[in-house]
Amino acid sequence: MADLTLTDQDFEAQVLKSEIPVLVDFWAEWCHPCGIVGPIIEELAAEYAGKLKVGKVNVDQNQIAGNFGVMSLPSVLFFKNGQVVKALVGAQSKDSYKKEIEQVLSA
């Protein structure tokens, strides 16, 4: 299942109230490293479908990033039971993201 587009309006319902952990990819058009991370996140979304929800927030169109102290892109935040459990700032390798996903799912 492809990852979903999140907005200020549905963030609470989709992310904070989600029963399974959520990976949120904060991005923007002008952020080149975001363009590299995007496809990696999409691949991981498919690999962990059903266990991990994956969504993207365009920070030019939404303000929600500010609520979580996101001040740099790309930022990938992991949410569990409505809380941020991990934040990865800057582009990482697929292996790096995978390791974090495994940790979040097993904790």
Next chain:
Amino acid sequence: MYDVIIIGSGPAGLTAAIYTTRADLKTLVISGVKQGGQLMLTTLVENFPGFPDGIQGPDLMQSMRKQAEKFGTEFVDDDFTTVDFSKKPFKISVGDKTYEGKSIIIATGANNKWLNIPGETEKIGRGVSSCAPCDGVFFRNKNIIVVGGGDTAMEEAIVLTKFAASVTLIHRRDAFKASEIMQKRVKENPKIKIMLNSELTEILGEQKVEKVKIKNSRTGEISEMPIDGVFVAVGHMPNTTNLAGIDLDEAGFIKIHDHYLTNIDGVFVAGDVHDNKYKQAITAAGHGCSAALEVQKWLEESHS
């Protein structure tokens, strides 16, 4: 089996790839997650020859990549995990895949240095940054400090004036070492305040940067300044992790033994991972070309 595997996709790596592929050498570039290198993090590049109106860093790198692809370069867009230089052919793994190459060009470049002061690491991405074009947007109408005295620091400060309410440029020495033209632009910019003979000693704040402690390097006096962001531009570290067996010089940069050859026969180096002196896109590109020509000759001589 590749004739040459190039690690890195900045101007050094991509120029090398253009030359090796045009010499009919089967070429793989392991581009790294930070594809395109340091120029991806800058805005207008005005000193790369051939562009009288300048060119955006990312656009220049995109063009270089297209050129490398045109002549047949293959790309793996990830970081390498391990490399085995102990025997030939050389083996490089990327995750669970392994690639073999008769020769290697290390063009892994450099990454920015941090200040290594208390409070810095925890706030990276939460007010501490090293890339104005990347993160400036989050600091609209805020007050920012830029630390550094070279061209990068001048550039960061100027880029930030587009977003920030104020930019304070802090440098520990009594004069900047940046190029004349950049210093002039900074001094003429009404939004930039300059504090020389000063260094940050601590970054404070709960969830994000709220204030910093500044020490006057002449008087030793420490003062506090409330601030929303700290951009660090104090130099670069060569990317030499996971390159066991390669000789480094005292500053940690890869040593050249003979015309771009490292201490290992068949392993060459190009760009900022070796060059601590010039560090320009055009010098890196030049190195990439020279290393490629060396590889070509080496392959002809040792594998004919």
